Amino acid sequence: MKRISVLVAAVLLTGMLVIGVISEALAESYRDGVLLHISHGKDDPHRLLMALNMANMMAVDHDVLVYFDIKAVNAVLSDSENITFSHFPSSKESLTALKAKKVILMACPGCLKAAGKSKDDLADGIQIADKKLFFSFTKGRILTLDY
Secondary structure (H helix, E strand, C coil), rough: HHHHHHHHHHHHHHHHHCCCCCCHHHHHHHHCCCEEEECCCCCCCHHHHHHHHHHHHHCCCCCCCCCHHHHHHHEEEEECCCCCCCCCCHHHHHHHHHHHCCCEECHHHHHHCCCCHHHHCCCCEECCCCCCCCHHHCCEEEEECCC
């Protein structure tokens, strides 16, 4: 009876070890994603540029999606001004760097409409928000930062 108990314990322990190793391997095979929600533009350049700077830093080793709504849609138009503040890279520099890193940049269609703009007014590389991308831009966990 004691031998059976030891054998059962050994099998259970081995099974738990195998499951733990497989779980760890699966977790490491997916990059986590960062969704940055930006709702301010030139009305609060610190918020806008800090968010863009954070997106650029995160894009080095994470999947990143940046979503612009409310007043931030005005910062991603083809004719928008280059916004600057303090030591941060400007809005145009930051957006160019994000595009080079293949970061997904999306604008809220309802907010564009409220601003009297359309998808045709967006700068190159900025797309209309696609709800499926909010969930599929990464296979890992999703961390959200709001600015």
